Amino acid sequence: MARSARRLTGRLPLEPVAGNGLLDRRRLLGGSALFAGAMGVGVTTSRTGAAAEPLTDDPWSLAPGITIPPYGQPSRFEAKVVRTLTNPNLEPRPSAARTPHHLLNGTITPNGLHFVIARGGYPDIDPDKHRLLIHGLVRQPAVYTLDALHRFPMVSRIAFIECGGNSAPFFSNEPIQANVQALHGLVSCAEWSGVLLSTLLEETGVDPRAKWFLAEGADAPVMNRSVPLAKAMDDAIIALYQNGERINPSNGYPMRLLLPGYEGNMNIKWLRRIKLIEAPVMAWNETSRYTILLPSGKAWQFFFPQEVKSFITHPSPGMTMRGPGFYEISGLAYSGNGPIEKVEVSADGGQSWASAALQAPVLSKALTRFRMPWNWDGQPVILQSRATDEAGNVQPTRAALVAERYQPKTVPPGTPVLGEHFNAITSWAIDPKGEVTNVYA
Amino acid sequence: MSTREKLPCAVVLAFAAGLGTAIAAEGQRFGQPIAAEDAAAWDISIAPDGVGLPPGNGTPAQGAVVYAEKCAACHGQKGEGQPNDRLVGGQLTGDQPAVKTVGSYWPYATTLFDYTRRAMPWQQTKSLTNDEVYAVSAYILRLNGIIGDNDVLKAMTFPKVAMPNRDGFISLYPNKK
Numbered sequence: 001m002a003r004s005a006r007r008l009t010g011r012l013p014l015e016p017v018a019g020n021g022l023l024d025r026r027r028l029l030g031g032s033a034l035f036a037g038a039m040g041v042g043v044t045t046s047r048t049g050a051a052a053e054p055l056t057d058d059p060w061s062l063a064p065g066i067t068i069p070p071y072g073q074p075s076r077f078e079a080k081v082v083r084t085l086t087n088p089n090l091e092p093r094p095s096a097a098r099t100p101h102h103l104l105n106g107t108i109t110p111n112g113l114h115f116v117i118a119r120g121g122y123p124d125i126d127p128d129k130h131r132l133l134i135h136g137l138v139r140q141p142a143v144y145t146l147d148a149l150h151r152f153p154m155v156s157r158i159a160f161i162e163c164g165g166n167s168a169p170f171f172s173n174e175p176i177q178a179n180v181q182a183l184h185g186l187v188s189c190a191e192w193s194g195v196l197l198s199t200l201l202e203e204t205g206v207d208p209r210a211k212w213f214l215a216e217g218a219d220a221p222v223m224n225r226s227v228p229l230a231k232a233m234d235d236a237i238i239a240l241y242q243n244g245e246r247i248n249p250s251n252g253y254p255m256r257l258l259l260p261g262y263e264g265n266m267n268i269k270w271l272r273r274i275k276l277i278e279a280p281v282m283a284w285n286e287t288s289r290y291t292i293l294l295p296s297g298k299a300w301q302f303f304f305p306q307e308v309k310s311f312i313t314h315p316s317p318g319m320t321m322r323g324p325g326f327y328e329i330s331g332l333a334y335s336g337n338g339p340i341e342k343v344e345v346s347a348d349g350g351q352s353w354a355s356a357a358l359q360a361p362v363l364s365k366a367l368t369r370f371r372m373p374w375n376w377d378g379q380p381v382i383l384q385s386r387a388t389d390e391a392g393n394v395q396p397t398r399a400a401l402v403a404e405r406y407q408p409k410t411v412p413p414g415t416p417v418l419g420e421h422f423n424a425i426t427s428w429a430i431d432p433k434g435e436v437t438n439v440y441a
Numbered sequence: 442m443s444t445r446e447k448l449p450c451a452v453v454l455a456f457a458a459g460l461g462t463a464i465a466a467e468g469q470r471f472g473q474p475i476a477a478e479d480a481a482a483w484d485i486s487i488a489p490d491g492v493g494l495p496p497g498n499g500t501p502a503q504g505a506v507v508y509a510e511k512c513a514a515c516h517g518q519k520g521e522g523q524p525n526d527r528l529v530g531g532q533l534t535g536d537q538p539a540v541k542t543v544g545s546y547w548p549y550a551t552t553l554f555d556y557t558r559r560a561m562p563w564q565q566t567k568s569l570t571n572d573e574v575y576a577v578s579a580y581i582l583r584l585n586g587i588i589g590d591n592d593v594l595k596a597m598t599f600p601k602v603a604m605p606n607r608d609g610f611i612s613l614y615p616n617k618k
Contacts, residue, residue: 092515092524092525092563092564093524093525093563119560119563120563133475133480133483134472135475135477135480135484140472140474141474141475141476141477141480142470142472142473142474142475143472143473143475144471144472144473145473148471148472148473149471151471152471200472203470203471203472204472214486216483216486220560220566221559221560221561221566222485222559222560222566222567223559223560224486224559228614228615272483273483273484275484275486277488279488279489281486281487281488281489281555282488282489282548282549282551282552283486283552283555283556284552284555284556284560287546287547287548287549287552287610288541288543288546288547288552288556291610293533293539293541294611295534296534297533297534297609298609298610298611299533299546299609299610299611300610300611300613300618301610301611301612301613302612302613302614303613303618304613304614406533406534406539408535408536408537408538408539409536410536410537411537411538412537412538415538417538
């Protein structure tokens with residue numbers, strides 16, 4: 001790959017690789033070659049004409065500055081980079097906090113910005129009093145303190161978690177005008193460190209009759225889910241750390257279950273109990289909720305992996321382009337079934353596609369950043385991204401996904417259309433004024 | 442590229458699992474053994490066959506009293522919903538949005554007991570007595586026309602409640618859609 005990058009350096013001119021100005025992604029690997037090439041063919045515009053002001057020293061360059069704090073916070077100029085809350089006054093209903101993907105880059109979500117869904121608030125757990133019980137179809141039921149868990153060998157893994165209801169606005173019959181935080185903000189990604197559940201089960205022993213396990217939290221509604229035991233033996237982790245520090249309270253402090261790639265609510269936060277069982281308990285979250293109604297009136301149950309998906313974060317609805325010229329289209333791709341193999345981008349509503357550059361490392365069941373150089377000519381365009389995972393699963397169109405599900409024809413005003421596991425292609429339209437909107441294309 | 446990226450993770454997992462085996466082989470234990478009966482206070486889950494249902498009983502009439510006091514503010518006077526979930530009636534097909542309720546959607550009555558006991562009422566979970574949970578479950582099932590006025594719900598009768606949408610689900614595990 002490095003060899004081909006060298007070979008490309010300096011090759012001119014910069015040719016479009018798909019409609020409406022998508023450029024060769026391999027230019028990204030050549031670093032400055034892109035811009036040298038771009039200038040060479042006049043891709044950049046004349047808007048750089050005005051000369052910069054003479055440079056002066058600002059006050060912060062002339063004084064010792066502010067005391068370095070024990071725990072650093074983002075700059076005060078970044079105060080708008082926060083989660084949006086659906087229940088800021090903790091009324092008797094669930095709370096959701098969404099990740100501002102349009103204001104972030106890279107793939108790791110800062111702990112304070114990781115999405116949250118909770119049935120109430122978060123429990124204020126004293127870690128010294130917290131216990132994890134493992135019982136049921138085991139040889140020896142046992143209780144684990146946090147100290148005890150720290151005696152075991154640990155693993156770290158970068159994994160996304162996505163709420164089963166992320167992107168539900170796209171089930172609406174008309175496109176909802178909202179930003180990418182409101183539309184896709186219930187997915188986040190972190191490095192989780194802890195003890196493999198399979199390591200703990202070696203100590204407790206497993207009765208051969210066990211086929212599932214039940215996981216339960218210590219929050220007020222002690223939320224629970226049934227999980228196949230095979231997942232415990234594969235890659236389930238009792239996570240104690242999130243991006244290097246102890247798990248954020250609203251994401252499960254002092255421990256949560258991490259089931260890489262599986263529907264968010266199964267990754268039980270504030271984990272206090274694991275019971276090995278023969279068959280699922282048919283918990284509220286696997287019957288009343290997180291089951292997908294089909295046109296026949298039947299519903300899918302136990303839809304575990306969050307399937308292959310991508311969306312463009314830059315540009316995205318609510319943003320305004322700064323005139324024609326060069327832009328980097330960028331976004332996030334992921335699959336609960338494994339690594340992302342490729343992401344294709346279209347600027348003409350899906351008529352032509354070009355492969356985006358995937359930012360290394362491309363990790364299984366983690367967010368992958370894709371990037372695509374683009375020269376916008378100022379005309380109307382529709383941007384789309386389409387991800388394919390290593391197993392060959394391809395992100396479907398919205399029309400194909402919706403046709404498979406129960407979809408009401410008429411919706412009374414003000415009725416939210418709910419749905420789960422929306423992983424279809426989403427489309428951002430850009431008009432000549434540079435305004436970006438959500439469209440169905 | 443992705444194949445290469447996967448390798449370190451697999452190596453780490455194998456390494457950790459190997460260490461776990463080594464610890465077990467040394468006979469060292471970090472968990473504190475607990476007798477099954479000592480775990481009972483946390484063992485509140487109920488299986489669809491009724492295993493886990495506690496002693497106690499309740500009728501729809503008894504449940505109406507509990508419901509009016511503890512549930513109606515969020516779920517409506519007769520389970521019609523607002524501000525929170527509707528519990529009664531509803532339909533799953535047609536041109537209008539589907540309305541999933543205990544009556545139209547939930548496949549197992551045991552889920553109603555389990556969820557009410559663990560998670561309701563919202564402000565003070567686990568505050569209802571077992572008799573109250575049986576009673577309010579009976580009331581909600583009665584409102585849905587699933588049981589009669591004189592039916593008494595208890596551990597023996599609960600799993601026998603015939604839920605209308607019992608066969609309404611297609612499991613995607615281990616199958617594919």
